[in-house]
Amino acid sequence: MKSHRFVRSYAPGEDIFLQGDAGHEAFVVEHGRVAIWQEIGGSREPLAELGAGEVFGEMALFSDHRRVAGATAVAATQLRAITRQQLDDRLEAVDPLLRHVLGTVMARLRGMLQNTQALTAAATAPVPDGHAEEALRALRLEHAIVEGIEGGEFELHYQPILALDRREPVGYEALARWRRDGQLVPPLDFIPAVERSGLARRFGQWVGLSACDALARGLPDSGYLSINVSTTQFGDGSLLDMLAGALTRHGVRPQQLRLEVTESQLLHDWRQAQGWLEHAQALGIGVMLDDFGTGYSSLAYLHRLPLTALKIDRSFVDRMVTDTPSRKILRTIASLAEDLEVDCIAEGIETEEQVTALRDIGVPYGQGYLFGRPQPLAATG
Numbered sequence: 037m038k039s040h041r042f043v044r045s046y047a048p049g050e051d052i053f054l055q056g057d058a059g060h061e062a063f064v065v066e067h068g069r070v071a072i073w074q075e076i077g078g079s080r081e082p083l084a085e086l087g088a089g090e091v092f093g094e095m096a097l098f099s100d101h102r103r104v105a106g107a108t109a110v111a112a113t114q115l116r117a118i119t120r121q122q123l124d125d126r127l128e129a130v131d132p133l134l135r136h137v138l139g140t141v142m143a144r145l146r147g148m149l150q151n152t153q154a155l156t157a158a159a160t161a162p163v164p165d166g167h168a169e170e171a172l173r174a175l176r177l178e179h180a181i182v183e184g185i186e187g188g189e190f191e192l193h194y195q196p197i198l199a200l201d202r203r204e205p206v207g208y209e210a211l212a213r214w215r216r217d218g219q220l221v222p223p224l225d226f227i228p229a230v231e232r233s234g235l236a237r238r239f240g241q242w243v244g245l246s247a248c249d250a251l252a253r254g255l256p257d258s259g260y261l262s263i264n265v266s267t268t269q270f271g272d273g274s275l276l277d278m279l280a281g282a283l284t285r286h287g288v289r290p291q292q293l294r295l296e297v298t299e300s301q302l303l304h305d306w307r308q309a310q311g312w313l314e315h316a317q318a319l320g321i322g323v324m325l326d327d328f329g330t331g332y333s334s335l336a337y338l339h340r341l342p343l344t345a346l347k348i349d350r351s352f353v354d355r356m357v358t359d360t361p362s363r364k365i366l367r368t369i370a371s372l373a374e375d376l377e378v379d380c381i382a383e384g385i386e387t388e389e390q391v392t393a394l395r396d397i398g399v400p401y402g403q404g405y406l407f408g409r410p411q412p413l414a415a416t417g
């Protein structure tokens with residue numbers, strides 16, 4: 037065998053590992069052929085023969101048990117190793133539920149291979165797993181969110197966006213809240229779970245339809261209404277079509293609905309982003325760039341994107357009165373917005389001092405607790 041850090045080469049007939057060996061990695065066959073076998077009654081019984089692209093030895097990625105089968109190169113073979121660390125890092129990043137379920141499947145499979153007679157016992161054996169509690173918590177939360185959507189526990193609260201010179205609302209931002217067991221749960225406590233668990237589409241639909249409904253019933257001051265789009269929904273053309281359909285059904289002009297996406301969402305795949313934004317533009321739905329200034333937008337491409345507004349992140353407004361660099365950034369963003377011919381909205385305005393400074397700088401629109409906290413529709417009028 038010739039071995040590099042991740043790559044192993046074997047001659048025909050050479051054993052890669054034996055049944056009963058300790059194993060810590062799996063392999064992908066880069067080229068060649070590999071026989072998988074089990075020793076039964078002193079002879080090697082073939083289980084499978086694998087070729088390029090196929091994976092084996094994967095159980096070692098999930099547990100410390102010894103190899104339940106052996107592997108031997110049939111032809112000149114090159115393998116690439118997958119380490120447990122690589123898999124752990126990915127599973128950690130994915131989600132505890134997926135990790136727990138995968139770990140269970142692998143452990144049960146191992147049990148079955150080790151003792152085909154005791155299949156039932158293996159299938160019901162408890163699986164030791166440090167992630168079980170975390171997985172269970174994630175699962176409970178996810179189920180509660182599904183029931184919450186179906187049971188009408190979510191609501192949108194509306195925060196006004198004002199023209200700073202006239203002090204009059206020009207629109208509202210819809211912010212989701214979860215009324216759970218008599219408590220109002222803020223979005224940061226459930227949006228990450230919504231996005232992680234594949235519920236973003238369903239939740240986004242609920243948000244979109246509720247917003248269209250609110251527009252149809254009539255917002256005070258007849259401005260626009262903006263909704264936040266999940267990271268996982270950004271780029272989904274069917275969301276735009278669904279919204280356009282709902283607006284038509286309700287007899288609402290598409291210009292009355294706006295979408296908020298963040299800079300980082302755009303940067304992830306900006307070609308796709310451009311297509312999506314053009315789709316929205318064609319439907320007449322405006323898109324505002326949220327939390328602007330916190331990402332790493334390249335000014336070079338901003339002018340090519342059909343945007344409706346830049347929303348300056350709260351952190352700049354927070355610091356602007358005392359911090360010169362923040363004020364300078366604000367000034368730059370305001371003139372950038374002017375050059376791009378898009379609206380410029382400052383977020384998180386809490387004091388009159390900030391309003392004065394923002395008007396001096398030339399920021400025309402603002403939103404913040406000073407003008408109104410997010411509230412249910414009945415309370416906004």
Ligand code: C2E
Pocket residue numbers: 195210211212222223224227243264265266267296326327383384385386403404405406410
């Ligand atoms: P965001 O889009 O940046 O929303 C602005 C947040 O700042 C809101 O927090 C709002 O209540 C808060 N805020 C407004 N004015 C002030 C102020 O003067 N001072 C301070 N300290 N805060 C202010 P909220 O409602 O907790 O929402 C947090 C985040 O959750 C939002 O940030 C947004 O990213 C996400 N989110 C909210 N609703 C939805 C939704 O329906 N869908 C999705 N995908 N995300 C949502």
Ligand code: CA
Pocket residue numbers: 209264296326
């Ligand atoms: Ca927002």
Ligand code: CA
Pocket residue numbers: 326327347349350383
């Ligand atoms: Ca924001």
